Amino acid sequence: MRNAYIYESLRTPRGKGKPSGALYELKPIDLLAALFIALQKQCNLDTSLVEDALIGCVSPIDDQGYNIAKSALLHANWSDSVSGLQLNRFCASGLESVNLAAMKIRSGWEELVVAGGIESMSRVPIGSDGGSMINDPEIINKINYLPQGVAADLIASIEGFDRQVLDEYALRSQNLALQAQTKGYFNNSIVPILDRNGLIILDKDEYLRPNTTLEKLAALPPVFSKLGQYGFDEMALQKYPYIEKVYHLHTAGNSSGIVDGAALMLIGSEETGKKIGVKARAKIVAAANVSTDPTIMLSGPTPASKKALQQAGMQKSDIDLWECNEAFAAVVLKFQREMDIPLDKLNVNGGAIALGHPLGATGTMLLGTLLDELERRNLTTGLVTLCVGAGMGVATIIERV
Secondary structure: OOOOEEEEEEEOOOEEOOOOOOOOOOOHHHHHHHHHHHHHHHHOOOHHHOOEEEEEOOOOOHHHOOOHHHHHHHHOOOOOOOEEEEEOEOEOHHHHHHHHHHHHHHHOOOOEEEEEEEEEOOOOOOOOOOOHHHHOHHHHHHHOOOOHHHHHHHHHHHHOOOHHHHHHHHHHHHHHHHHHHHOOOOOOOEOOEEOOOOOEEEOOOOOOOOOOOHHHHHOOOOOOHHHHHHHHHHHHHHHOOOOOOOOOOOOOOOEOOOEEEEEEEEEEOHHHHHHHOOOOOEEEEEEEEEEOOOOOOOOOHHHHHHHHHHHHOOOHHHOOEEEEOOOEHHHHHHHHHHHOOOHHHEOEOEOHHHHOOOHHHHHHHHHHHHHHHHHHHOOOEEEEEEEOHHHEEEEEEEEEO
């Protein structure tokens, strides 16, 4: 089977996911089309050679509905011959789009594919598309489905992570992300977003809180305790009776931020890369998805990573850098403990706690950030993984070329 290569990786800055955020004035289709236009220019790309565009989106409704992948392609004046697919694997949608693109290339059925994701959380709030797992009490009770924040608190309670440990990790994320932004580590991938007059709307990640301290984090109230009182704590204890109670420890400071953003990658075969005159940056070595207990829900990164390593014939010691999405501090700390990863190899430029989590785009963004950092450090291999709603997990391994 032939290899699939990453030829380019671009993303928007992350804007605060509220009406006061810098990207609120842009429709999601404008945000995504801006990246398609930038990708075409960056690679001097004849877009008729691209066979498909796979775009992750977690709330595909209203401004983000009706197949925003194809809509944005047309809006960006790409060739009419390029197909578009909107897909949803919850928080891992952006990474799953890359994995599916790689599968298309490796199968030999397609030669050049764009993968990525979009989420305008200021305009289309999380959960806007509804669904039985969040709105239907009969289904929720039947499958013991918790809100994600309560599930994160359940993980912290089972693993014995106290509030200080979670806050210390959150402060680390803020400090590393601020350092990376200050030193320009993200600049290689970020496409500045302009208004109709060519003036900059946003050219760097907006969500960062540079004045964060442990004292400020400690003063924040728990976010998910009221949800727990609505019967979800009881549901968790019925499934996990060996713990005394669910301790509600996650706050707005040690959980991922709500933001807007989009990301794209150009993925293709070796032959097509030569044909279009672009240099491969990395090979997609392995991809895996799993599903675990839907109650605790956020434990997928470990089994997904182990499956990807097995597929690649690699050991964890073969991985130079790791990215685990910072949906909640407890998720990353559990993953680090289970995989026994040195902290200096994990999320080395911070993560979603500091930078925000634009649901459908995050996986592609993390992979791009990882690739940039491997290049900056002259390292070779990296693994990205995300926890996913309903207990799923996704992982991808790349190797620089």
